[in-house]
Amino acid sequence: MSPEELQTILQEKLSDCDVQVSGDGYHYEVVAVGERFAGLSPVKKQQTVYGCINDLIVDGTVHAVSIKTYTPAEWSELNS
Template sequence: MQPHEVKALLESRIDGCQFHIQGEGCNFQVIAVGDAFEGLSPVKRQQLVYSALSDEIASGALHAISIKTYTPAQWQTAAENTQ
């Protein structure tokens, strides 16, 4: 799979989020930013993204996925800290 394919899958399955994808083949790094993560524990956030890709993971199309999730406010703070 290509990063744009993973992004399209996630965008079609999780509303109101922005996704930044890096990687190739079956190994990807996902950064997800959205209101959908508000009030969720880190584990629940991960589960939300994993469940959106469960078919691709089960088929082997995706193998290794690292996920970082942020609310829009957290993302803004993270961006400010990297400048």
């Protein structure tokens, strides 16, 4: 699966977030920015994204994923 295909899937399932995916088709890095992450623990943030692609992980389509999640304010601060 290409990073673009995974990004499309995540963007559809996390439609209220901005999602960027990079990788080599085997290892992926996901960056998701959305207000939905406000107030969630780091584990809950990860679970939110994993829940969208769990079937792809289970069937081996997606092997390794690094996930970074931010609220819009956190993302703005990080990139200022």
